[in-house]
Amino acid sequence: xxxxxxxxxxxxxxxxxxxxxxxxxxxxxxxxxxxxxxxxxxxxxxxxxxxxxxxxxxxxxxxxxxxxxxxxxxxxxxxxxxxxxxxxxxxxxxxxxxxxxxxxxxxxxxxxxxxxxxxxxxxxxxxxxxxxxxxxxxxxxxxxxxxxxxxxxxxxxxxxxxxxxxxxxxxxxxxxxxxxxxxxxxxxxxxxxxxxxxxxxxx
Numbered sequence: 001x002x003x004x005x006x007x008x009x010x011x012x013x014x015x016x017x018x019x020x021x022x023x024x025x026x027x028x029x030x031x032x033x034x035x036x037x038x039x040x041x042x043x044x045x046x047x048x049x050x051x052x053x054x055x056x057x058x059x060x061x062x063x064x065x066x067x068x069x070x071x072x073x074x075x076x077x078x079x080x081x082x083x084x085x086x087x088x089x090x091x092x093x094x095x096x097x098x099x100x101x102x103x104x105x106x107x108x109x110x111x112x113x114x115x116x117x118x119x120x121x122x123x124x125x126x127x128x129x130x131x132x133x134x135x136x137x138x139x140x141x142x143x144x145x146x147x148x149x150x151x152x153x154x155x156x157x158x159x160x161x162x163x164x165x166x167x168x169x170x171x172x173x174x175x176x177x178x179x180x181x182x183x184x185x186x187x188x189x190x191x192x193x194x195x196x197x198x199x200x201x202x203x
Contacts, residue, residue: 005132009151012128013158018079018114018194019045023159025086025187026107027166028173034107035163041108043156045115050148053125054141068119072198075117079195082110083188118198 014020019042027035115121129147133140173183 002132005147006150006154008128009154010158013151013155018042018118018191019111019155019159020162021187021190021194022082022111022114023163024166026111027163028170028183030103030107031170032164032167034104035167036160037104037107038111039156039159039163041111042115042159043152045112046121046152046155048116049118049121050125050152052122053129054144071117071119075114075119076195076199078113078117079191079198082114083191083195086184086188086191120198 019039023035023038023042026038125148129144130140132147133143137143
């Protein structure tokens with residue numbers, strides 16, 4: 001486990017993206033428990049991409065324009081759906097004072113879907129992980145699994161910290177309705193921006 005891998009992973013994980021924004025939004029609208037659930041869901045959403053990278057499915061996404069476009073635009077549609085839900089004060093980012101099983105399920109569902117429907121993650125892991133595996137490694141799969149596990153753990157910790165810090169600011173936000181309205185518009189705009197960014201991504 002090289003220092004270069006840990007530093008590079010930390011920079012990648014800490015950079016603002018869909019998962020970080022979603023986790024922060026969950027913390028502000030639903031509290032610390034929801035933010036940790038959101039961080040967990042976004043982390044679990046990485047698993048299919050890691051499996052795809054190790055099984056070579058990512059190569060299919062890279063080679064097939066149609067397969068890549070289908071997954072990409074499904075992700076774009078879901079980001080726009082999240083923006084719409086945020087503005088309408090529905091779904092996983094609806095402000096609630098009491099959490100229930102259904103609201104927890106919504107947080108998990110949306111966090112999982114946001115990462116699952118991003119085809120660039122599969123291709124990213126194909127390009128990222130091999131850089132830290134020595135060429136003379138006789139059995140690279142166990143090392144790739146180890147690196148993946150560390151990357152996922154780092155993702156969960158960083159996202160959870162983002163969300164818990166946001167949840168600590170929750171009362172201040174909820175006590176100011178104008179701030180809450182602008183916060184919702186800001187998150188909706190962020191989801192739209194991420195959707196546009198994903199739509200412009202090339203293989």
